[in-house]
Amino acid sequence: MRYIPHTAEDVRRMLQTVGVDSVDELFVEIPDSVRLQRPLNLDDSLSESELLVALQELAQRNATVSQTASFLGAGAYNHFIPAVIDHLVSRSEFYTAYTPYQPEISQGTLQAIFEYQTMICQLTGMDAANASMYDGASACAEGVLMACRATRRRRVLLSRGLHPEYRSTVQTYCRYLDVELEEIPVDAATGRTDLKALGAALDQDCAAVVSGYPNFFGIIEDIGSQAKLAHEHGARLVAAVQEPIALGLLKSPGELGADIVLGEGQSFGLPLSFGGPYLGFFAARQKDIRTLPGRLVGETLDLEGRRGFVLTLATREQHIRRERATSNICSNQGLCALMATIYLSLMGKTGLREVAQHNFSKTQYAKERIGALQGFKIPFSGPTFNEFVVKAEEGSAAVLSRLEQQGMLGGIALECFYPEFDQHLLVCVTEQNSRGQIDALVDALAGGAS
Amino acid sequence: MRAGTRGLILKEKLLFEHSTPGRKGYRLPTLDVPEAQLPENLERAEITGFPELSEVDVVRHFTRLSTWNYGVDSGFYPLGSCTMKYNPKVNEAACRLSGFAQVHPMVPDRLAQGALEMMHDLQEALAEISGLPALTLQPGAGAHGELAGMLVIRAFHEARGQKRHKVIIPDTAHGTNPATAALCGYQVVPVASDGILTAAAVAEHMDNEVAALMITNPNTLGLFEGEIAEICKVVHDQGGLVYCDGANLNALMGIARPGDMGIDVMHFNLHKTFSTPHGGGGPGSGPVGVSAELAPFLPVPVVVRDEDGFRLDFDRPRSIGRMKGFHGHFGVLVRAWAYIRTMGGAGLREATEMAVLNANYVRARLEPAFHLPYKRRSLHEVVFSDRDLQGGCKTLDVAKRLIDYGFHPPTVYFPLVVAGALMIEPTETESVEALDEFCEAMLAIVREAQEDPELLKQAPRVPHIRRLDETRAARKPRLRWRAENENG
Numbered sequence: 001m002r003y004i005p006h007t008a009e010d011v012r013r014m015l016q017t018v019g020v021d022s023v024d025e026l027f028v029e030i031p032d033s034v035r036l037q038r039p040l041n042l043d044d045s046l047s048e049s050e051l052l053v054a055l056q057e058l059a060q061r062n063a064t065v066s067q068t069a070s071f072l073g074a075g076a077y078n079h080f081i082p083a084v085i086d087h088l089v090s091r092s093e094f095y096t097a098y099t100p101y102q103p104e105i106s107q108g109t110l111q112a113i114f115e116y117q118t119m120i121c122q123l124t125g126m127d128a129a130n131a132s133m134y135d136g137a138s139a140c141a142e143g144v145l146m147a148c149r150a151t152r153r154r155r156v157l158l159s160r161g162l163h164p165e166y167r168s169t170v171q172t173y174c175r176y177l178d179v180e181l182e183e184i185p186v187d188a189a190t191g192r193t194d195l196k197a198l199g200a201a202l203d204q205d206c207a208a209v210v211s212g213y214p215n216f217f218g219i220i221e222d223i224g225s226q227a228k229l230a231h232e233h234g235a236r237l238v239a240a241v242q243e244p245i246a247l248g249l250l251k252s253p254g255e256l257g258a259d260i261v262l263g264e265g266q267s268f269g270l271p272l273s274f275g276g277p278y279l280g281f282f283a284a285r286q287k288d289i290r291t292l293p294g295r296l297v298g299e300t301l302d303l304e305g306r307r308g309f310v311l312t313l314a315t316r317e318q319h320i321r322r323e324r325a326t327s328n329i330c331s332n333q334g335l336c337a338l339m340a341t342i343y344l345s346l347m348g349k350t351g352l353r354e355v356a357q358h359n360f361s362k363t364q365y366a367k368e369r370i371g372a373l374q375g376f377k378i379p380f381s382g383p384t385f386n387e388f389v390v391k392a393e394e395g396s397a398a399v400l401s402r403l404e405q406q407g408m409l410g411g412i413a414l415e416c417f418y419p420e421f422d423q424h425l426l427v428c429v430t431e432q433n434s435r436g437q438i439d440a441l442v443d444a445l446a447g448g449a450s
Numbered sequence: 451m452r453a454g455t456r457g458l459i460l461k462e463k464l465l466f467e468h469s470t471p472g473r474k475g476y477r478l479p480t481l482d483v484p485e486a487q488l489p490e491n492l493e494r495a496e497i498t499g500f501p502e503l504s505e506v507d508v509v510r511h512f513t514r515l516s517t518w519n520y521g522v523d524s525g526f527y528p529l530g531s532c533t534m535k536y537n538p539k540v541n542e543a544a545c546r547l548s549g550f551a552q553v554h555p556m557v558p559d560r561l562a563q564g565a566l567e568m569m570h571d572l573q574e575a576l577a578e579i580s581g582l583p584a585l586t587l588q589p590g591a592g593a594h595g596e597l598a599g600m601l602v603i604r605a606f607h608e609a610r611g612q613k614r615h616k617v618i619i620p621d622t623a624h625g626t627n628p629a630t631a632a633l634c635g636y637q638v639v640p641v642a643s644d645g646i647l648t649a650a651a652v653a654e655h656m657d658n659e660v661a662a663l664m665i666t667n668p669n670t671l672g673l674f675e676g677e678i679a680e681i682c683k684v685v686h687d688q689g690g691l692v693y694c695d696g697a698n699l700n701a702l703m704g705i706a707r708p709g710d711m712g713i714d715v716m717h718f719n720l721h722k723t724f725s726t727p728h729g730g731g732g733p734g735s736g737p738v739g740v741s742a743e744l745a746p747f748l749p750v751p752v753v754v755r756d757e758d759g760f761r762l763d764f765d766r767p768r769s770i771g772r773m774k775g776f777h778g779h780f781g782v783l784v785r786a787w788a789y790i791r792t793m794g795g796a797g798l799r800e801a802t803e804m805a806v807l808n809a810n811y812v813r814a815r816l817e818p819a820f821h822l823p824y825k826r827r828s829l830h831e832v833v834f835s836d837r838d839l840q841g842g843c844k845t846l847d848v849a850k851r852l853i854d855y856g857f858h859p860p861t862v863y864f865p866l867v868v869a870g871a872l873m874i875e876p877t878e879t880e881s882v883e884a885l886d887e888f889c890e891a892m893l894a895i896v897r898e899a900q901e902d903p904e905l906l907k908q909a910p911r912v913p914h915i916r917r918l919d920e921t922r923a924a925r926k927p928r929l930r931w932r933a934e935n936e937n938g
Contacts, residue, residue, distance in 0.1 A: 001797050003536055004804050005881035014811045014882055023803045026810055027705055029674040029827050034711045040704045041578055045794030048540050059549025061564030063557050072554045075775055084505060088512045096521030096537050098728040104913045105853055108519035109730040115465045118930040122497050128929045134590030137775035165775045172771035176604050176635035220492055251494045274565045275555030275776025277733030300923035303916040312923040319625035323638045328629035331591045335729030345465055345508045346475035349500040354478055364486035383489060412556050435482040
């Protein structure tokens with residue numbers, strides 16, 4: 001076995017040092033009654049070349065975004081990934097290290113996280129960001145719990161425009177806690193959170209209002225008005241960003257009054273990878289930093305006065321505070337955060353805006369062309385970023401299967417998340433979709449409806 | 451000896467301090483549609499302080515930062531409880547295949563049959579290894595799996611109309627255990643173990659208010675809980691369930707299965723036992739296995755096989771719901787699958803045997819010099835204390851001095867039941883020569899403590915940075931860089 005270096009002679013010599021006659025004797029504390037009395041029933045071991053053949057066989061049975069024109073989004077986005085990222089995160093000093101418990105030999109990881117925290121703050125308009133969480137949905141659940149801790153209140157209002165998987169993750173986390181969740185409808189005309197309904201639902205027990213920015217329908221929410229309403233009742237406004245490329249172009253949630261900003265960082269240089277691993281980012285204002293969940297990296301000095309970085313404010317965390325911790329999380333998405341940091345460094349001040357502008361322009365182009373087709377409507381009037389909802393007279397399932405036959409992944413049927421939208425598709429256009437692909441999509445849609 | 455020494459040490463500023471107005475590290479294609487204008491009131495101003503760098507600037511920056519890190523590929527990394535085994539390189543190639551890396555999570559099931567078959571296969575392999583028949587691959591890490599597992603337990607009791615509100619946790623537990631129990635709305639009942647938990651001690655705290663016992667086996671002292679079958683019986687007899695923290699599964703593969711011991715729920719740490727990289731703190735992956743009785747409560751979706759092939763099953767009315775977005779850390783699952791296929795059943799057993807041999811070898815070589823508080827036969831790790839160190843030196847000093855010798859220190863001050871704990875887990879991928887070098891360094895440090903304790907207290911000296919002031923970091927936290935003209 002090539003990952004295990006022991007020769008028979010090594011084993012003999014080591015057993016002698018230990019003072020036992022056989023490897024079996026090392027397991028003397030395990031009673032016979034609970035021992036496995038047969039070999040594990042698993043497939044035989046493969047050589048490296050056989051393994052690669054088996055992997056290729058599995059891999060080729062999946063549709064990729066490079067072979068198929070894809071207009072799928074809904075919280076996972078097909079953006080270009082510069083080659084630099086994979087080269088740098090393949091440095092094994094990064095990927096074979098663990099949590100930086102020993103700061104003197106982990107400054108690479110620690111400084112990169114400090115840079116990551118800084119860029120997340122700059123993008124979101126917040127004062128402090130944690131070292132990352134599992135993904136956008138779990139970060140959203142942590143955001144709800146944090147708002148309850150910070151306000152000592154127990155009612156939370158979730159916009160129905162918030163990503164449905166984020167909402168269901170919040171529900172799972174709150175299942176057995178004393179937190180009451182209530183859904184705020186979206187305005188049928190604009191696709192934005194219904195401000196009247198929000199105003200009516202807010203009261204002195206409300207810890208937070210949680211809204212997507214952009215929301216699940218791709219609509220740019222009026223976070224400013226929501227924040228104002230929330231603040232009038234002493235509640236926090238939590239902005240959940242499922243497509244952070246938007247932050248290159250849109251006003252930051254912080255500027256609009258949000259108190260907690262969290263979201264999914266996959267768009268920042270992480271592969272789609274069938275849903276993970278992705279990157280939950282999480283940021284808040286100075287007043288709330290001691291109730292933040294997750295790891296934090298802070299700046300300090302060493303014995304000789306040199307700048308260095310350490311994990312800090314650990315008294316919030318599970319290994320110190322145990323059942324009174326701010327979260328049970330004990331890792332972060334270290335390597336994913338590093339990928340995002342490298343992506344953002346390459347794109348920089350102008351690149352992120354440009355790529356956001358491309359997404360927005362291409363989406364406007366597609367939306368206008370599809371909206372002009374017979375049999376198709378754009379049901380929501382609210383401004384969108386890189387996703388939009390299309391209502392198809394022939395029904396979403398029929399449209400999607402027709403597109404699939406022409407080699408296109410045309411979007412996502414909204415019906416599985418929103419039964420009331422049984423004719424609706426969610427279409428996403430990124431900088432990876434050429435004008436040719438968009439035109440082909442429009443032609444294919446037109447072809448079927450005529 | 452392959453010890454630490456001074457090499458070329460590079461200085462490196464923060465990204466933001468390298469920034470030069472006008473520099474770019476990207477080039478987009480020419481926009482092939484008309485440029486659209488976002489309504490002005492929605493558009494942000496330029497982001498103050500955001501970096502402007504060339505591609506070369508970025509590559510140099512992160513390459514130089516990487517040289518300040520120590521990974522498994524740099525050398526021995528005996529961090530107890532973390533199972534820092536070698537991360538096979540072919541697995542890194544595997545997860546990057548375009549047929550895995552470029553698949554959108556919302557493609558229809560029929561267009562992801564290879565991915566779903568791999569997940570189904572992994573579910574079955576983990577079920578065979580653990581003896582727990584039903585699996586979810588969704589949780590993002592060990593602590594997340596723990597939360598999923600405990601929510602399943604609570605859902606099970608509630609479905610039977612039982613409002614149990616307590617969870618028993620022995621003092622050797624990971625800190626995540628009590629934090630998780632609290633997140634499930636449970637009250638924690640601590641129980642003292644004296645190294646090994648007895649069925650009698652559990653019986654003392656067990657009543658029909660107890661939802662579950664959370665146990666780690668082998669425990670955090672590296673000792674097998676020999677009364678596990680009796681303990682499970684005590685808990686089951688009063689209607690409770692037993693949760694096992696799977697952090698230490700590397701000690702049991704092919705030898706014994708938690709499911710056969712009476713465990714009802716266990717999480718796996720694919721980034722420990724199944725060789726996926728720790729990534730500087732993540733991403734991990736924390737699948738959960740449960741008994742057949744608990745299967746209906748697992749998070750959605752699970753991968754099932756039927757006559758049409760493989761599919762994601764969302765129609766599970768008794769499920770606790772979703773733990774996160776999509777279907778789990780797929781890229782990590784691919785690596786774990788590749789590892790299991792490479793090792794085979796016999797290879798996994800060999801991994802466990804050699805991991806246990808390595809831990810016992812280190813124990814035998816260090817026991818004459820270090821105090822060993824618990825003397826039963828160790829499995830995959832061994833815990834010493836700093837009690838017998840001379841010169842006023844402590845565990846932290848040993849850890850820092852080990853850095854000068856070129857090693858990553860063991861886990862320190864954990865488990866809490868041992869004062870000044872040094873928790874050493876060598877894993878099976880270390881050769882006897884690597885273990886000898888480490889043991890010689892440890893023995894040299896014991897002598898230094900006696901003869902010249904300042905060598906320990908001033909350590910480390912070899913890295914580019916010395917001991918850091920953690921109090922200062924916490925007292926006035928600086929969690930981000932700010933541009934000079936920025937407020938705050």
